[in-house]
Amino acid sequence: MAFIRFTDRPAFRNPWVEFERIRQGLDELSRSYAEKGKAQIRANVYPPLNIYEEADKMVVTAEIPGVKPEDLEISLEGETLSIQGKRDSRQDDFTISYHRREIESGNFSRAVSLPVKVDVEKISAKLANGILTVTLMKAAEATPRQIRVNAD
Amino acid sequence: MSKQELKVQEKQSARAQGEHTKNEIYYAPQVDIYETEQEVVVVADVPGVLPEGVDVSLEDNVLTIQGRRDVEQHGGRMVLEEYEPGHYLRRFTVAETIDQERIEASLADGVLRVRLPKAAPAQPKKIAVKIG
Numbered sequence: 001m002a003f004i005r006f007t008d009r010p011a012f013r014n015p016w017v018e019f020e021r022i023r024q025g026l027d028e029l030s031r032s033y034a035e036k037g038k039a040q041i042r043a044n045v046y047p048p049l050n051i052y053e054e055a056d057k058m059v060v061t062a063e064i065p066g067v068k069p070e071d072l073e074i075s076l077e078g079e080t081l082s083i084q085g086k087r088d089s090r091q092d093d094f095t096i097s098y099h100r101r102e103i104e105s106g107n108f109s110r111a112v113s114l115p116v117k118v119d120v121e122k123i124s125a126k127l128a129n130g131i132l133t134v135t136l137m138k139a140a141e142a143t144p145r146q147i148r149v150n151a152d
Numbered sequence: 153m154s155k156q157e158l159k160v161q162e163k164q165s166a167r168a169q170g171e172h173t174k175n176e177i178y179y180a181p182q183v184d185i186y187e188t189e190q191e192v193v194v195v196a197d198v199p200g201v202l203p204e205g206v207d208v209s210l211e212d213n214v215l216t217i218q219g220r221r222d223v224e225q226h227g228g229r230m231v232l233e234e235y236e237p238g239h240y241l242r243r244f245t246v247a248e249t250i251d252q253e254r255i256e257a258s259l260a261d262g263v264l265r266v267r268l269p270k271a272a273p274a275q276p277k278k279i280a281v282k283i284g
Contacts, residue, residue, distance in 0.1 A: 043234035046158040050235060054228030061226070063199040063235060065262035087158060089195070089263075095188060102182040103197060106156035115231060130199030130262015131224075 046108045047083070047132075056143050058114055058136045065130035066103070074125050074134060079118065081134065082111040116142040166241040177238030181219070181264075185244070192248055192268040198240045199262035200224075208257045208266050215244045219264065249273075 043049070047062040060081065064072075072085040086107045114136065122137035166178040184195040194217065198206075201219035209216050219240035249271040256267045 043160050046160045048160055048234035049232060050226075050230065051232040052226040052228045053231045054226075058231075059226055059228070061224075063237075063262070065197040065199040068261060089184065091186070093188075096186045096193075098184065098186045099192075100183055100185040102161075103184045103195060104156070104158055104161070106158040108158040112232075127261075129202060129259075130197070133224075 045110045047110060049110070049112060051112070051114075053115070056138055058116065058118060058138065060112070060132075060134040060136070062132045063130060064108075064127075064132050067127070067130070067132075069127045072125075072127060072132070074123075076118070076120060076123060076136070079114045079116070080111050081114060081136070082109065083132070083134075084109045118142075163235065163238070165238075177236060178241045179238045180242045181217070181240045183242065187248075191270060192246065192250070194244070194266040194268070196240070196242065196264045196266075197262065198259075198264045200237060201240065201259070201262070201264070203259050206257060206259060206264060208255065208264075210246065210250060210252055210255060210268070213246050215246050215266070215268070217242050217244075217264065217266065 047064050050061045052059040052061075062083065064085065064087070066087045066089050067085050071087070072083070074084075075082050084107075086105075088105050089103050090105050117139040118136040119139045123134065125132065125134045127133075161182060163179045166180040172178070181196040181198050183197075186193050186195075194215065196217055196219075198219035198221075200221040200223075202221070205220040205222075207216070207218040207220070217240070221237065221239060223237045246268065248268075250268045251271040254269045258265050
């Protein structure tokens, strides 16, 4: 909230400006409360991802209907996971006539940088019913270690 | 055309007739509908739905496609959330006469394909006019 010192006030001001400023401030306040707890970010790049962090692993999931396992390529470089693939739902038959076309065909490529170091050797990816699940085990130095406290 | 990049399509929530008693999310899946001489085919994106969760029905020329999914539970902390899983529901009014008995549905890679064979058109009957 911006403070306005008494001396900063202009001599002749529009009293409605002050009301407008208060209203905007209240709007902003209510908006920040409404969005709390719902930290959903809109994805700009296909596919949208959900990432979960567990104690020993990271799980990345995406909904990619119509993508075949052989058309999907997943690679890891450092801490950057990249997912590439293509979807081809077009029909070569010219005798059919479309009434609706909402499903798109094309390529996609997405890279995300993971917040922790992962073990390059222990990555598994599964594609089932159009849902991709990539499980990445954290590197040994990134997993939490229990430290026993010894009493003297 | 194959060089085209896939865009993120915003999930549209399905408009249900009446409200659901359970507070669950229903999305309207993206569909392709095409017609051949023999049939009408509806293709819908329903990622996460298992064959048991699919419910296709045709009643009074209204085709209802419903896909229910078990949302996989992930433990741990959510670092990034860009989509919210949900069930799928969409209805269409079918203009053609469909042979109800032969409707088929198949599911592959999260894509549902419903084949609606057209009923054989009634043979036009010529009526001879007698001149009396």
